Amino acid sequence: MTIFSPRSLTEALQVLDEHPTARLLAGGTDTMVEINFRHFEPTDIISLRHVQELQVFETLSAGYRLGSAIPYKQFENGSFSHVSGALSEASRTVGSPQIRATGTIGGNLGTCSPAGDTLPVLSALDAQIELSSVKGIRMLSIHDFMLGVKRNARVSNEIITAIHIPKINGFQGYAKVGVRNAMVISIASACLIHNTDKSHISLALGAVGPTIIRCRTAEKWLTENADLSTSTALTTKVIEEFGRLAASEALPITDHRSTAEYRKHAVGVLAQRLLKRAMK
Amino acid sequence: MYSLRVNGTQQHVKDAWIGESLLYVLRERLGFMGSKGACEQGECGSCTVLINNDAVCSCLVMAASAIDTDIITVEGLAPAESPNDIQQAFVTEGAVQCGFCTPGLIVAVHHLLETNSSPTEIEVKEALSGNICRCTGYGRIFSAVQLVISQREKSIS
Numbered sequence: 001m002t003i004f005s006p007r008s009l010t011e012a013l014q015v016l017d018e019h020p021t022a023r024l025l026a027g028g029t030d031t032m033v034e035i036n037f038r039h040f041e042p043t044d045i046i047s048l049r050h051v052q053e054l055q056v057f058e059t060l061s062a063g064y065r066l067g068s069a070i071p072y073k074q075f076e077n078g079s080f081s082h083v084s085g086a087l088s089e090a091s092r093t094v095g096s097p098q099i100r101a102t103g104t105i106g107g108n109l110g111t112c113s114p115a116g117d118t119l120p121v122l123s124a125l126d127a128q129i130e131l132s133s134v135k136g137i138r139m140l141s142i143h144d145f146m147l148g149v150k151r152n153a154r155v156s157n158e159i160i161t162a163i164h165i166p167k168i169n170g171f172q173g174y175a176k177v178g179v180r181n182a183m184v185i186s187i188a189s190a191c192l193i194h195n196t197d198k199s200h201i202s203l204a205l206g207a208v209g210p211t212i213i214r215c216r217t218a219e220k221w222l223t224e225n226a227d228l229s230t231s232t233a234l235t236t237k238v239i240e241e242f243g244r245l246a247a248s249e250a251l252p253i254t255d256h257r258s259t260a261e262y263r264k265h266a267v268g269v270l271a272q273r274l275l276k277r278a279m280k
Numbered sequence: 281m282y283s284l285r286v287n288g289t290q291q292h293v294k295d296a297w298i299g300e301s302l303l304y305v306l307r308e309r310l311g312f313m314g315s316k317g318a319c320e321q322g323e324c325g326s327c328t329v330l331i332n333n334d335a336v337c338s339c340l341v342m343a344a345s346a347i348d349t350d351i352i353t354v355e356g357l358a359p360a361e362s363p364n365d366i367q368q369a370f371v372t373e374g375a376v377q378c379g380f381c382t383p384g385l386i387v388a389v390h391h392l393l394e395t396n397s398s399p400t401e402i403e404v405k406e407a408l409s410g411n412i413c414r415c416t417g418y419g420r421i422f423s424a425v426q427l428v429i430s431q432r433e434k435s436i437s
């Protein structure tokens with residue numbers, strides 16, 4: 001077993017190409033738990049700590065390019081908290097200050113847990129995932145990137161180099177249900193984005209299916225039944241129906257954290273709350 | 281072999297397995313017994329150290345990946361036998377019972393006050409939300425933090 005500590009992206013991609021079975025290590029908050037408990041025996045490790053390119057943040061014409069290894073604390077209340085209100089709220093719910101100082105969105109995508117807190121946000125924002133290899137760059141929609149429980153579309157010689165998100169005018173919110181405020185893995189979560197320029201509301205659910213669920217039916221129904229060009233309050237009937245449709249799109253399971261029934265109920269409530277916050 | 285900069289001094293780590301956590305290497309290979317290990321999964325904060333001025337769980341850092349960083353452990357905050365104001369305040373306020381959580385909390389409080397010298401009560405609670413104490417019920421820990429804040433404010437004015 002060897003650890004590589006490349007000093008540039010070019011070097012990292014080269015090393016990965018030569019060692020395609022190597023485990024990439026960003027913040028290590030998922031990987032080290034696996035190693036400490038011997039759930040995973042690494043062969044080779046490529047540490048991304050010293051790859052500066054992955055820490056770069058850029059403002060683009062229509063949005064932002066977020067380096068994949070920027071830690072959560074920068075989105076929570078640090079330099080980049082302005083890029084997306086929902087991403088900032090989601091980041092703030094991750095683990096504890098210690099976890100947020102090291103954990104990264106790249107790692108959240110790499111693990112691709114259905115409970116990953118930034119994933120509903122990236123889904124609702126229609127984020128684009130930038131994957132790099134020695135051959136070049138490929139852009140993949142977040143919807144094509146996430147394949148299932150802890151499965152994603154990255155191939156072994158690729159590094160997630162950045163996440164591209166649009167700049168949105170309008171409300172953005174993230175809500176999560178867990179047993180307490182700090183250090184909880186989500187039982188159910190939802191992200192709602194109101195794009196006032198496009199008169200559209202998008203909704204994505206976390207922890208209620210094999211991967212993040214985008215509520216296309218609820219979204220379509222809302223577009224047809226409400227005026228979303230401004231943020232004028234909606235009737236209770238509309239809000240309730242939106243919540244009901246969202247809950248019906250969830251595919252939760254029962255596990256040690258909660259029951260399928262409760263999860264379904266919870267995402268319906270979260271969807272309604274977020275819609276109320278968006279339209280007032 | 282690799283080497284780590286711990287409390288300002290370069291330390292050589294020999295014969296280590298690459299997958300070892302920084303917590304393990306600090307305690308078992310380098311003899312820094314201050315940082316404690318309780319959960320080894322980032323939940324308790326008793327292993328908190330500073331890496332490049334960030335408070336992190338050393339159990340979740342692969343030691344060999346921490347080359348070329350500045351690692352500060354609780355031992356690096358004050359010399360043995362001469363507690364700093366945070367450590368003294370924990371003693372004064374009775375914020376230490378079994379003491380297992382204390383080193384991690386001292387590092388977390390140090391980090392908080394370095395970044396925010398006059399935190400509100402809720403900011404203190406949030407900053408320490410990654411550190412679990414099974415004994416004190418936290419009241420005395422928060423009192424100790426308030427004591428440090430007020431002492432430091434007095435010494436400035």
Ligand SMILES: Cc1cc2nc3c(=O)[nH]c(=O)nc-3n(C[C@H](O)[C@H](O)[C@H](O)COP(=O)(O)OP(=O)(O)OC[C@H]3O[C@@H](n4cnc5c(N)ncnc54)[C@H](O)[C@@H]3O)c2cc1C
Nearest residue numbers: 026027028029030031094095104107108110116117160322
């Ligand atoms: C105590 C604790 C609490 C937690 N709480 C939460 C929580 O509330 N919400 C939540 O969502 N998660 C939580 N997590 C899980 C974890 O912190 C997150 O998933 C985090 O985003 C992982 O990022 P990382 O950089 O630390 O990942 P790593 O452990 O470094 O990597 C995780 C996976 O992603 C891959 N990877 C990392 N970077 C890249 C890249 N650039 N390109 C390709 N693959 C990559 C790695 O190879 C690995 O498979 C918690 C973890 C702990 C230990």
Ligand code: FES
Nearest residue numbers: 318320322325339
């Ligand atoms: S031992 Fe590291 S957080 Fe508990």
Ligand code: FES
Nearest residue numbers: 377378413414415
């Ligand atoms: S004093 Fe015992 S765990 Fe805190």
